[in-house]
Amino acid sequence: MTRHVVAVLVRPGVMPLELGIVHQLFGSARTGGEPLYEVVTCTPEPGDVRTDADFAVRVPRGPGALAAARTVVVPAAHGADETDRLDERLRAALDRVRPGTRIASICTGAFVLAAAGLLDGRRATTHWKSAELFRRLFPQVKLDPDVLYADEGDVLTSAGEAAGIDLCLHMIRTDHGAAVANDVARRTVVPPHRDGGQAQYIPRPVTEPGSPSTGAARAWALRHLDRPISLRDLAERESVSVRTFTRRFREEVGMSPARWLLRQRVERARQLLETTDLPVERVAADVGLGTAASLRRRMRETVGVSPRSYRRTFRG
Template sequence: MAEMGESGRGSERAVAGSGRRHRVAVLVRHGMLPIEVGIVHRLFGAARSVTGERLYEVVTCALEPGEVRTDADFTVHVAHGPQALAAADTVVVPASGADYEPGTGRLSAPMAEALGRIRPGTRIASICTGAFVLAAAGILDGRRATTHWSSVEDFRRLFPDVELDADVLYTDEGEVLTAAGVASGMDLCLHMIRRDHGATVANDVARRTVVPPHREGGQAQYIRRPVPEPRASSTGAARAWALEHLDRPLSLRELAVRESMSVRTFTRRFREEAGISPNQWLTQQRVERARQLLEETELPVDRIATAAGFGTAASLRRHFQSALGVSPRAYRGTFRGSEPRMPRGEGEG
């Protein structure tokens, strides 16, 4: 593939200096997720100048024009072949259902040929497991990138030269950007629009499509991480008892007594069986309890802090931010927020 431009702003120069619309090419594959393709068309297609003119031209292309299978019960007719990539200022590679199967980390010859049509200086972005395509092409080597949390281990095994950050919603490495999943594809498209034309245009697009212009936190808040229970456990009774008493301070001595062990022996056995220290396990369980209460109840944060064993709202906020990258209030707004009210006059899409 041709080497990318060093500045990472080739697409922005095209927008500012040519007097034409910025061209976005969406490269789809069999097994495509229709929602991801729709995101790109909807968001970039909604961007307008102050005089109401469209700022982007979006086309969909495939390795061969014609019918492309989706992960649903319908196909999509794609009129453009890989030649569309040569005229693009931004190329977006969404996911394919096939990405979720363990892969070889190699590009097919047609895909390699298609990517080779991309001009130097073109901005390239992936959504979800579309990052596997960019990584297989060597585009992500030495760069920070992300992909869907369920594919992280496979990605790391296949592409050790990529600096994978599994905790963020998207990454921006100049001319190469990656998004973690479907919804974070929206975040990434809005980010690119904001980078190209400023916050006013991006915020207008967000309002038109009734989505937040920016989301806090990363993927961690969407992943449940229960600590697996060992099959054979000499500390399981203490863990079970602790889960019933998370609202109170728990000492190592109390837990060890439950298993008739010394603190030293209990700590060693616990780490052998759970893979983490008793205090780390307690913190994880308290965060999980707080998550449950934030999602399922209307208790105020200070009451949740007490019920989860953090004692104070400040302690809960500190541990929550460290574990999930968001505040308890922001987390509750995401997973339990009140019925959203559509601004007057905004009913598009």
């Protein structure tokens, strides 16, 4: 089997955590004991590359490795990002990437993709601390600073360093299904999917000391996805008003309750399509989307394919 080549393009100031994430996660993805990916590291100028720690990494591969990759990942680099310009060597390296190659960034690596014009007119994210600068430099990009990652098909971006884990698991899940991604998550001792976005990690003034979370309502909703669930139902689980619940929910999870609930219904549908032979109509009912037509619409909006096509790909 020809392995999917993932090339990691590093630059001076690269963050070791982000470099390690890509190798660890993609390198752990296996089926039948066989690795599914080959991960290679390259740089515009081969040799010792300074990191943002007290050591350097030796990278013998140059930008030619990008031409053979099916996925390219650009980690952040302190001191080099947060600009709307690319130096000639980096631009020349990116020119080696073949059309149709999937390219992803971690943290402020999104500045590189945006400066290269790869994010024009597309939805993207980056670290919340850099969001305002990113928005000023690249007004043509649809920045969403609340999410952990943004998937635009062949171009993906993630928030801060740890969100690179979420992004890599998402790409593995897209390529090979939930079972492989979940196995990688278990090996790495990380959750296979984190609810909400980076909005929940942005420090905000504490206006209600000791206020309860919305965790009980979310847990209840996950146990009852097969039924209609209203905002009032959720608020009653926490004994607060709908308005108070909605505000707390958005502060904790980073999205509205309705959006979160739809995401959970679609994720549960994906699990059932991958692991059972239930008819699509039954899957739709079991996840609270009502009809097969509704499930098809929601799957196309969020995943890009129909339930039957998704099942053919991930269940066979």
